[in-house]
Amino acid sequence: MVEADGPLPGSPEGFPEGAPCWLDAQLPDVEAGKRFYGALFGWTFDEGAGPEYGRYAEAYSDGKRVAALAPKRDGRMPTVWNVYLATPDARAVAARIREAGGQLVTEPTTVGSYGTLALAADPEGAVFGLWQADEHPGFGKQQEPDSFCWTEVYARDKGLVDPFYEGVFGYGGFEVPDAGVPFRTWSPAGAEAGPETAVAGRSAVTGEFPTEMPAHFLVYFRVADCDRAAATAQRLGGRIRAEPFDTPFGRMAALVDDQGAVFAVMQE
DSSP, rough: OOOOOOOOOTTTTSHHHHHHEEEEHHHHHOOHHHHHHHHOOOEEEEEOOOGGGGEEEEEEETEEEEEEEOSSSSTTTTOEEEEEEEEEEHHHHHHHHHTTTEEEEEEEEEEETTTEEEEEEOTTTEEEEEEEEOOOOOOOSOOHHHHEEEEEEEEEEEHHHHHHHHHHHHHHHOOOOTHHHHHHHHOOOOSOSTTTSSEEEEEEEEETOTTTTOOEEEEEOOOOOOHHHHHHHHTEEETEEEEEEOOOOOOEEEETTTSSSEEEEEEE
């Protein structure tokens, strides 16, 4: 692990409750994942934690921690990027999740001296993680090229999903006008709600999506050139799920890696 300079970015002072603080991808072949994301984002990787931690391989950009790749423990598990939301008390949030109609996929579990994690599902089944940091601070780099910049949950019933997240995390919600689809941003408790302070959001699953598509989170990575990133992902054996297009927040594309994990890239 790389030592952090100054206050830990994953500490409560660094990440407000409910803010994304970490990502990992569950993949059938971690070595193939290293080749794909190393070529796409220029990431380097450590040797991976020992078998007691699932041989978890952390990724670095400019020597700073950005994400991790982990081998799927079961072939029935989805190949997916997971986003973890920060909390100073994972067990308290887990209780609020249950009370609000969600479920715990993995109960809060202490991971050595690194911190406490849990996996949860919202009332529509979208899965997200919780991370209570100890020695593992979370992102060392974000909102910069080749690192995490945004996440949103795709939901079918906003009347069910919005109160869930706003109740569990205390988010302030802001419905974005002229977004093309019903779109809401979420800001941390105590902040003025709006895109300028938002840490995550909710988008609607519209008729453009297959009817069998479940509710899910999509993670975004900042890139210097969206079109080049999409072309590179395709050259590396991935697919373009949504061709590059312009939005009020920047140019973006939805991509699929060479093992089936979906993610997005955004250029300011």
